[in-house]
Amino acid sequence: MGIGLGKAIRGAASRLPAAWLRPLGRPAAVFFHGVERRIDDSRAQSNHHDSAAFSQIARQLKEEFDVLPLAALGAVLRNPERHRRAIFLMADDGYVNNLVEAAKILAEFALPWSLFVSTAHIDTSEPNPLFLARLFFLFAESGNYPIANLGVLSLAEAREKAADEWCARLKALDAARADEAVAAMRAALGEDALGALLARFRSDAFLTWPQVRELKAKGVEIGAHAHRHWPMHGAQSGAYLKEQAQLSRRRVEAEIGPCRYFAYPFGNTDDVCREAWQQVRDAGYEYGFTTLSGSLDAAANPWLLPRYGLLPLEPSLASLVPALRAGNARLRQWQRTLS
Numbered sequence: 424m425g426i427g428l429g430k431a432i433r434g435a436a437s438r439l440p441a442a443w444l445r446p447l448g449r450p451a452a453v454f455f456h457g458v459e460r461r462i463d464d465s466r467a468q469s470n471h472h473d474s475a476a477f478s479q480i481a482r483q484l485k486e487e488f489d490v491l492p493l494a495a496l497g498a499v500l501r502n503p504e505r506h507r508r509a510i511f512l513m514a515d516d517g518y519v520n521n522l523v524e525a526a527k528i529l530a531e532f533a534l535p536w537s538l539f540v541s542t543a544h545i546d547t548s549e550p551n552p553l554f555l556a557r558l559f560f561l562f563a564e565s566g567n568y569p570i571a572n573l574g575v576l577s578l579a580e581a582r583e584k585a586a587d588e589w590c591a592r593l594k595a596l597d598a599a600r601a602d603e604a605v606a607a608m609r610a611a612l613g614e615d616a617l618g619a620l621l622a623r624f625r626s627d628a629f630l631t632w633p634q635v636r637e638l639k640a641k642g643v644e645i646g647a648h649a650h651r652h653w654p655m656h657g658a659q660s661g662a663y664l665k666e667q668a669q670l671s672r673r674r675v676e677a678e679i680g681p682c683r684y685f686a687y688p689f690g691n692t693d694d695v696c697r698e699a700w701q702q703v704r705d706a707g708y709e710y711g712f713t714t715l716s717g718s719l720d721a722a723a724n725p726w727l728l729p730r731y732g733l734l735p736l737e738p739s740l741a742s743l744v745p746a747l748r749a750g751n752a753r754l755r756q757w758q759r760t761l762s
C-alpha cells in the first residue's frame with residue numbers, strides 16, 4: 424500500500440459516519456501477517472497484531488461485512504454490485520502464530536480466511552531475510568559494518584530510522600546479492616546473539632508443512648506467497664521470477680493440494696514487475712494479489728488485484744473499507760504501466 428494514500432483514505436474515512444459510506448461499498452481484500460498474545464517490541468514485531476486488537480478487527484469484520492471464502496471470488500468479481508459488503512480475509516508469509524492465535528480468534532467468529540505461504544521458508548524454517556536484517560539494524564552493537572553489496576553501514580542512535588532506510592536499499596537488491604548482504608549481517612551479529620533474538624521473537628517462526636495441513640483441515644485456503652520471501656521486481660532475473668511462481672505452486676500442491684491463488688511478497692509498486700505477474704499467470708494461478716489499496720471490482724488484471732494491509736489497530740473498518748475505492752485510479756494506472 425502507498426503509505427501516503429492509505430493515510431489520506433484513513434483520514435477522510437474516519438471523519439465520515441459508516442452509514443454514509445456503506446452504500447459506496449465495494450468488495451475488497453484485506454490481509455494481516457501474524458497474531459501474538461502479547462507484542463514485546465513493536466519495532467521488531469511490526470508484522471504482528473496483538474490478540475486483543477485482532478479480536479476487535481475480527482468482530483468488526485463479522486458485524487459489518489460478509490466475509491467470504493476465496494472460492495467465491497470469481498462470482499463476486501462477475502457481479503460486484505451484488506456483493507458490496509464482501510470481504511476476503513488473508514494472512515501472508517506463514518507464521519506459526521497463525522495456527523495458535525489467529526486460527527483460534529477467527530474460528531470464534533466463524534470467519535473464513537486464506538493463508539499465503541512462502542514455501543522455501545516452510546521447507547527450511549529459515550527466517551524471513553528482511554526480519555533478519557531488521558534484527559541486525561535494531562540490535563547489533565553500535566559501530567561501522569562493511570556489508571556486501573550495501574557498503575559500510577554506520578549504526579549508532581536512531582535505529583528504527585536506520586532499519587527503515589537500509590531495509591529499503593536491501594529490498595532493491597536481487598535475491599542473490601541480498602542473500603550475501605544478509606549473510607554479512609548475520610556474521611556481524613554473531614550466531615549466539617542471533618539465536619537469542621530469534622528465541623525472544625518466536626513470533627516470526629514459520630509454520631511446518633504438517634502445521635499448514637492442520638490449518639487446511641480447519642478450512643483455511645492455502646495459496647502461494649512465492650518460494651522465497653523476496654520482491655519479484657525488475658532487478659530479478661527472468662529465471663528467478665519463473666521459479667518463484669512455479670516452484671511455490673508445486674510445493675503447495677505436493678504438500679497440501681490445489682493452489683489457485685498467489686500473493687506477491689511485499690506486493691507494492693516497487694516489488695512487482697511486468698514479468699512477475701506474467702509468470703504468475705503462466706504458472707496457472709487464477710488470481711494474484713498485490714498490496715495496493717483499491718476495491719476488487721476495479722481490477723482489470725486478475726493477477727494484479729488490490730489488497731489492504733490491516734494496521735495494528737483498526738478502530739473504524741466500517742468506514743475505511745468502503746473508502747478503499749479511492750485507491751482505484753492509482754491501481755488502474757499502475758496496471759496499465761505493467762500491461
Ligand SMILES: [Zn+2]
Pocket residue numbers: 515516648652687688689
Ligand atoms: Zn509477505
